[in-house]
Amino acid sequence: MTVAVQLGDPRTPGATALLQASHALMEELFPSESNHYLSVNSLCTPDIRFFTATEDENTLGCAALALKDGYGEVKSMYVVKAARGKGVADLLMRALEQEALAQGLRLLRLETGHLLKQAHALYSKHGYFRRGPFGDYPDDPLSLFMEKPLRSDGLIVRPTDPLGPEGRALLADGDAAIRETLSAEECLSFSPEELSPPGITFYVAWQGTAAVGCVALCTWDGYAEVKRLFVPDNQRGNGIAAALMDRLEAEALAAALPLVRLETAHKLTAAVELYKKRGYRNCPVFGKYTAHPSRIYMKKPL
Secondary structure, three states: OOOEEEEOOOOOHHHHHHHHHHHHHHHHHOOHHHOOOOOOHHHHOOOEEEEEEEEOOEEEEEEEEEEOOOOEEEEEEEEOHHHOOOOHHHHHHHHHHHHHHHOOOOEEEEEEEOOOHHHHHHHHHOOOEEEOOOOOOOOOOOEEEEEEEOOOOOOEEEEOOOOOHHHHHHHHHHHHHHHOOOOOOOOOOOOOHHHOOOOEEEEEEEEOOEEEEEEEEEEEOOEEEEEEEEOOHHHOOOOHHHHHHHHHHHHHHHOOOOEEEEEEEOOOHHHHHHHHHOOOEEOOOOOOOOOOOOEEEEEEEO
């Protein structure tokens, strides 16, 4: 499939048909007060960039970027059923992000319906994470709000299987790096298998197809915990650890967990400094940990 994504006119027959199909679906699934789609005419204003995905003369999908004060908003994302699962939505998402960067925007936000599970998966795949309502949107239980900080290097942080090859490789490299500094007695880590149960989400930072860092979010009763933060030596200094922690803290907030805790070692000075810069402070031992003189325990209210 050869698909071209380019700026288009929502008033053309192919684009209008897509938008009408999208609007009909929204009206079927949600009450009018929970529908926030833009009309065809509203997509023709100067603050909107409307994109179409076409193959030959067939319009397969569309999406719009609304230029806001300090951020862009994803609107009108729709792909015909016959073209779903073939990468059309991915092409449209990349076009929106490239246009946002070209407009000097470093943040994208969106609102979508709580029932649109395929859309949620698409946005999560592209590094979007949950947040609260923004702009003029009401706090509606039928809406899901997400955002993504944009980086010119294309870094994406998304959930990844710790049992997959990339997850196992990062965790093994992280263990090896820790063993260079800590004794066997001082090493405390989770195996890939221990990071896969419900309540634990493993995130990987991706640059294209390269896995360049990882972290695990553990959700316990009343708080979240940071585990297995690791960025390889040759990737450090590029803001990857900060991007991983941003995602983890945003997901903790979205899960209504206002406190993040962690356990690390005094000798891991770079990690300790990173956490301090992000507002983490020393705290007593917590959870199932046993106090040890080599360990340090930290917390951060969100």
